[in-house]
Amino acid sequence: MAKTDIGPPDYKQFLPPIIRDNYGKWRYHEIVRPGVLKHVGENGDVLYTVRVASPRLLSTDHIREICDLAETYCDGFLRFTSRHNIEFLLADEHRVAPLIEELQAKNYPVGGTGHSITNMVHTQGWVHCHTPATDASGPVKAIMDELYDHFTHMDLPAHVRISLACCLNMCGAVHCSDIAILGIHRTPPRPDNSRLPNVCELPTTVASCPTGAIRADMKNKTVQVNDEKCMYCGNCYTVCPAMPIADPDNDGISIWVGGKVSNARSAPMFSKLAIPFLPNNPPRWPEVVAAVKNIVEVYAAHARKHERLGEWIERVGWERFFTLTGIAFTDKHIDDFTLATETFRTTTQFKWG
Amino acid sequence: MTDSKTPLLDELEKGPWPSFVKEIKQAAEKKPAAADLLNQLELSYKDRIGHWKHGGIVGVKGYGSGVIGRYSDRPDLFPNVQAFHTMRVNHPTGWFYKTDALRKLCDIWDKHGSGLTNLHGSTGDAILLGTTTEHLQPCFDDLSEAGFDLGGSGSALRTPSACVGPARCEWACIDSLDICYQATMTLQDQIHRPMFPYKFKIKVSACANDCVSAIARSDLAIMGTWKGRIQVDPAEVRAYADAGLDIRGEVCDLCPTKCMEWSEADRTLVIHDGDCNRCMHCLNVMPKALRPGKERGASILVGGKAPIVQGSLLSWVIVPFMKLEPPYTELFDLIARIQDWWDENGRSRERLGELINRLGMRHFLKAVGLPAVPQMVKHPRTNPYVFFWPEEIDKKEVK
Amino acid sequence: MSAEIKERVLAYFREKSKGDKKMFYIKDVVKGLPDVDRHAVQAAVKELLDEEVLKYWSSGSTTYLMLAENFPKDA
Numbered sequence: 001m002a003k004t005d006i007g008p009p010d011y012k013q014f015l016p017p018i019i020r021d022n023y024g025k026w027r028y029h030e031i032v033r034p035g036v037l038k039h040v041g042e043n044g045d046v047l048y049t050v051r052v053a054s055p056r057l058l059s060t061d062h063i064r065e066i067c068d069l070a071e072t073y074c075d076g077f078l079r080f081t082s083r084h085n086i087e088f089l090l091a092d093e094h095r096v097a098p099l100i101e102e103l104q105a106k107n108y109p110v111g112g113t114g115h116s117i118t119n120m121v122h123t124q125g126w127v128h129c130h131t132p133a134t135d136a137s138g139p140v141k142a143i144m145d146e147l148y149d150h151f152t153h154m155d156l157p158a159h160v161r162i163s164l165a166c167c168l169n170m171c172g173a174v175h176c177s178d179i180a181i182l183g184i185h186r187t188p189p190r191p192d193n194s195r196l197p198n199v200c201e202l203p204t205t206v207a208s209c210p211t212g213a214i215r216a217d218m219k220n221k222t223v224q225v226n227d228e229k230c231m232y233c234g235n236c237y238t239v240c241p242a243m244p245i246a247d248p249d250n251d252g253i254s255i256w257v258g259g260k261v262s263n264a265r266s267a268p269m270f271s272k273l274a275i276p277f278l279p280n281n282p283p284r285w286p287e288v289v290a291a292v293k294n295i296v297e298v299y300a301a302h303a304r305k306h307e308r309l310g311e312w313i314e315r316v317g318w319e320r321f322f323t324l325t326g327i328a329f330t331d332k333h334i335d336d337f338t339l340a341t342e343t344f345r346t347t348t349q350f351k352w353g
Numbered sequence: 354m355t356d357s358k359t360p361l362l363d364e365l366e367k368g369p370w371p372s373f374v375k376e377i378k379q380a381a382e383k384k385p386a387a388a389d390l391l392n393q394l395e396l397s398y399k400d401r402i403g404h405w406k407h408g409g410i411v412g413v414k415g416y417g418s419g420v421i422g423r424y425s426d427r428p429d430l431f432p433n434v435q436a437f438h439t440m441r442v443n444h445p446t447g448w449f450y451k452t453d454a455l456r457k458l459c460d461i462w463d464k465h466g467s468g469l470t471n472l473h474g475s476t477g478d479a480i481l482l483g484t485t486t487e488h489l490q491p492c493f494d495d496l497s498e499a500g501f502d503l504g505g506s507g508s509a510l511r512t513p514s515a516c517v518g519p520a521r522c523e524w525a526c527i528d529s530l531d532i533c534y535q536a537t538m539t540l541q542d543q544i545h546r547p548m549f550p551y552k553f554k555i556k557v558s559a560c561a562n563d564c565v566s567a568i569a570r571s572d573l574a575i576m577g578t579w580k581g582r583i584q585v586d587p588a589e590v591r592a593y594a595d596a597g598l599d600i601r602g603e604v605c606d607l608c609p610t611k612c613m614e615w616s617e618a619d620r621t622l623v624i625h626d627g628d629c630n631r632c633m634h635c636l637n638v639m640p641k642a643l644r645p646g647k648e649r650g651a652s653i654l655v656g657g658k659a660p661i662v663q664g665s666l667l668s669w670v671i672v673p674f675m676k677l678e679p680p681y682t683e684l685f686d687l688i689a690r691i692q693d694w695w696d697e698n699g700r701s702r703e704r705l706g707e708l709i710n711r712l713g714m715r716h717f718l719k720a721v722g723l724p725a726v727p728q729m730v731k732h733p734r735t736n737p738y739v740f741f742w743p744e745e746i747d748k749k750e751v752k
Numbered sequence: 753m754s755a756e757i758k759e760r761v762l763a764y765f766r767e768k769s770k771g772d773k774k775m776f777y778i779k780d781v782v783k784g785l786p787d788v789d790r791h792a793v794q795a796a797v798k799e800l801l802d803e804e805v806l807k808y809w810s811s812g813s814t815t816y817l818m819l820a821e822n823f824p825k826d827a
Binding site: 263 | 367371372373401407415426447448451458460462470473475477483494496500516525538541566608609633658659664667
């Protein structure tokens with residue numbers, strides 16, 4: 001019988017000796033080149049970190065290759081970041097250049113530090129989710145292929161954090177990203193009345209709906225969906241596989257901008273709607289890639305140094321954001337959920353665009 | 354290429370960014386399940402919809418958490434992914450590994466699963482992607498033997514996560530790793546045996562840069578901060594200026610509180626610490642010259658969440674400053690009081706922030722025993738619908 | 753004492769599972785035994801889970817409880 005409740009392995013056993021020696025005693029750090037951090041301890045010890053991107057979805061054999069690299073160059077010590085990057089931790093400066101050389105030869109992007117676009121946080125999409133409105137890994141790959149140079153160079157006004165969630169349940173909470181890419185369904189689930197009575201429990205299906213949009217039809221042992229109330233979360237499909245929500249022609253992607261999580265300069269902010277809908281166009285989602293690239297380029301051309309995307313927009317105004325990016329403003333952009341009126345303009349202070 | 358069964362996915366092997374398709378193909382060389390995953394994904398790319406169904410399987414004896422049941426909706430075409438469950442493995446705090454531990458995980462997953470993983474999932478767990486129902490318990494047994502345990506899912510405490518903290522950051526005001534690890538170990542039962550109204554997330558960031566998005570993504574955010582003066586090394590400030598940093602333009606002018614003045618004449622930086630809100634911008638720009646103040650602790654915020662159900666919330670300040678030293682008794686006692694109030698009053702699938710919104714912050718504060726302080730609000734209320742507690746009213750006897 | 757609470761929790765599940773509904777939130781169970789302390793109900797449910805009389809059913813985000821005999825067979 002296996003032991004339960006043992007918790008994760010104690011992280012302290014995985015800290016390289018230089019980190020154990022300098023734990024809580026780091027003095028400063030520098031980014032010596034994109035993807036390379038140099039941390040200096042109070043006693044003068046120097047730790048190098050080499051950061052590379054991963055596709056998040058990793059095969060065990062690829063992980064073993066990463067282990068080989070860490071054993072060759074870092075005595076087997078490495079860590080991962082909250083954004084799916086891999087960090088090799090080196091106490092020996094002379095190993096940094098050979099490691100980078102081997103990483104680049106093996107096509108690992110080295111970068112993601114400072115004023116760059118680091119790896120995208122994303123969800124499972126069609127690879128493993130049951131309520132996705134889009135794929136996750138595919139759009140991420142297509143977008144990062146296009147923005148690759150912004151990962152390997154620190155050529156932007158500030159950090160740009162791009163995230164993708166494949167439906168509004170946001171198991172990857174993307175709601176505070178500089179650019180959030182969010183899969184959306186636009187049509188309610190369709191109860192399959194022939195299968196539903198056999199595979200679903202009516203009260204549970206009814207109760208699964210967060211907006212109370214599902215009514216039991218006891219006579220026919222099925223359910224009915226109130227289209228007005230449905231907000232397309234797919235929770236009913238989770239408990240009742242006989243009410244699919246996926247709709248190839250109406251599912252797609254929305255784009256949100258200007259969020260941030262850090263408290264630096266401005267307070268954390270939610271992302272706001274920029275583009276309500278773009279189609280799912282696999283395998284490379286050209287409309288989505290073009291839209292993201294456009295936003296990044298307009299931002300890079302107009303923002304001041306250290307200004308995050310949302311800080312830039314707040315300074316110039318949303319009306320100018322829409323003009324500069326050429327993105328169409330629609331009635332979808334005007335909030336109609338709770339507290340919507342707090343977002344309406346109550347002053348004559350606005351710009352012409 | 355003409356004979357490829359996956360022409361759409363093959364397109365995503367091109368380009369400089371690492372390709373997830375290559376990963377699946379690599380696993381597919383050994384594992385029929387990975388091969389069928391690839392084929393089913395190609396169908397999704399063709400149909401433009403997903404092909405998974407959910408199942409409520411939990412599968413590990415004694416636990417109600419850590420496994421996500423997944424089934425193909427086309428088992429006729431893809432029999433090797435008929436069942437393709439996820440196991441969430443609680444990551445080592447800070448995502449630090451030694452390769453022998455990672456290799457053990459790989460060996461276990463090659464033995465029991467598809468050979469595919471996510472390093473890491475959104476909550477922080479190491480995700481083992483795709484196995485059958487029969488393999489869940491043996492896989493867990495092997496994980497346990499190797500020193501690993503499952504993470505949270507469902508109406509449970511989710512795997513807590515922490516930034517890199519004092520292990521590799523000069524800005525760390527608290528030991529985010531130790532706090533996170535101690536919370537994880539202390540609250541094991543809450544992680545594995547879901548008994549809450551809904552999910553509960555704890556994240557620990559050691560400074561206001563918030564590298565684990567604690568304010569945006571957790572019901573309870575622990576944020577390192579300090580009191581007192583920013584530590585200044587005047588020689589290093591001058592060194593930044595000498596090296597060409599525009600201290601007035603890039604530091605002082607961007608300070609949200611305008612609490613800093615740079616005098617070009619005598620090349621000194623004056624900080625009016627009483628005005629500082631500790632946003633971290635100046636420290637971020639001049640890490641060599643400026644350091645957090647010496648009296649360190651944490652601000653505690655609660656209520657953050659993604660949209661489901663009633664909309665996204667950012668966490669709210671409830672404790673402006675708490676000293677955090679092992680064994681963190683004050684913190685863990687507060688967490689227990691907060692969770693107990695939520696568990697008592699929350700409706701099913703109501704997150705802490707939504708409950709506070711429904712019942713009122715003053716009721717929450719009274720129940721968990723925290724005093725109201727101005728740091729909790731952006732500004733005081735503007736509406737006149739003010740309620741007083743019964744004991745605050747001078748009740749006259751009716752004659 | 754705890755044996756009695758377990759009995760009552762089990763009786764709750766038996767009674768409530770007579771209809772179409774087989775899956776319950778822990779909050780439903782707590783409400784079903786209003787005179788018993790919430791923590792005691794939770795403890796009793798955990799024991800019944802350990803004994804595999806009850807089973808968890810998880811949507812991934814939300815967890816339900818049900819009698820083991822009602823747990824759906826593999827999809």
